[in-house]
Amino acid sequence: MSCQLRLARAVLLIAGTILTAYGLIVLHSTTLPLPSGAALFNKQIVWLFIALFAGIFFSFIDLNKLKSYAKPIGILTAVLLLSVLIPGVSRCVKGAHRWIELGGLRLQPSEPAKVGFVLFFAYFLSYHVHQLKSFSRGFIQPISVVGAYCFLLILEPDFGTTALFGCVGALMLFAKGVRLRFILPACCLALMVFGLAIYFNPVRLNRILAFLDLDNNRLTGAYQLWQSLIAFSSGGWWGCGLGQGRQQFFFLPEAHTDFIGAILAEELGIAHMLIVLLCFILITYFGLKITRAQYQPYLFFIGLGTVCFIAIQVILNLGIITGVLPTKGLALPFLSYGGSNLVTNFCFIGLLINLTRPIYSPLNDIQK
DSSP: OOHHHHHHHHHHHHHHHHHHHHHHHHHHHHHTTSTTHHHHHHHHHHHHHHHHHHHHHHHHSOHHHHGGGHHHHHHHHHHHHHGGGSTTTEEEETTEEEEEEETTEEEOTHHHHHHHHHHHHHHHHHHTTTOTTOHIIIIIHHHHHHHHHHHHHHTTTOHHHHHHHHHHHHHHHHHHTOOHHHHHHHHHHHHHHHHHHHHTOHHHHHHHHHHHTTGGGTTTTTHHHHHHHHHHHHHTTTOSOTTOOSTTTTTSTTTTTTTHHHHHHHHHOHHHHHHHHHHHHHHHHHHHHHHHTOOSHHHHHHHHHHHHHHHHHHHHHHHHHTTSSOOOOOOOTTTSSOHHHHHHHHHHHHHHHHTTSGGGSHHHHHHO
C-alpha cells in the first residue's frame, strides 16, 4: 500500500471518529430536556456498536467477490424501499411512510438503500463502461435505474432523499463519460417532474412558500428555520456552553435529528462547526484520492458513489439549517440521531477504507 493510501485511511478513521464524538456529545446535551432523552441517547449508543460492526464488515469484505451479488443486492434494495408502502409493516410519521417496524426495531429503508444503490449501480456502470456511444445502453438504461430508485423514494414521499439519489446518480453518469448534452436535458426534465410533485403536495409547497418569505412566516411555516438561524447567531464563535443553549428546550423542533448542526453551533460555537466542516472536507478529499487510485471501473464507481452520498448530504443539510435551501428532513451524517443513518455512514467509511487494501492493486492481479 502506498503512503498516500495509508494516510488517507488514517484520515478517514480520525475524521469519522471526531464526527461521531461530536454527534454523541451534542446529542446528549440536546436530549437532556426530553422526557425520553436518556432512552434516545442509549439507543444511539447501541446503534453505534452495530455501526462499528457494519463498518468493520465492509472494511474487509472482498469487493470483487461481492460484485457477483450486485444484482440480488439491487433487487433487495428495491424491495426494501417498497416495503414502506405495505400496511402493517410501515410506520407513518407526519404523513410520510419512511420507516418500517421489525420486532420493535424501527428502520429507515432509504438509508441502507444508499449502500445497495452504490454497489448495484457501480456494477451496472462498470458492465456498460465500454458502451458510451450507445444511446440506449450508455444513457437510457443507467438513467432508468436512477429514475426507478427516485420513483420509489418519491412514493414515500421523501423529496430530500430523492434529490440526493438523483444528484449522486447524475454525477456517477458524468464520471462514466456520458455527454452533458444527454445529462442536462434529463436533469431539467427531472426538475420539472420534481417541481410538479411539490406543487401538488400542499405540505411541501407551503414549505417552499414559507422559505421564500421567511420574515412573514417565522411563526408558522418557517418557524423551524427561524429558530435554527437564532441558534447560529446566539452561539457566536465559541458558543454558550453545553447544555446552556435555549433551542433545545422545545424552541427548535427535531433539534436532535435534522437540525443538530444548529444546536452544535449554538452551544459549541462556529469554531467547532468549522472543525466539523473540516472533517467532512477531509473525508471528501481523501475519499476522492482513494477513488482516483482505483484502476477497476467497478471499484472506482463504488468510491465515487460513496463520497458523493456523504458530501452532497452534508451540503444539503448545512444549506437547510442555514437558510440557503428550503427546509427538508435530511440528517447530518455521523451527527444526527438515528441508527439507520449512523450505520450507513459507517458502511461508507468501511467501503473507502476497503479500497485502500493492496488486494485491489494491478500488481496483485498479475501475481495471481
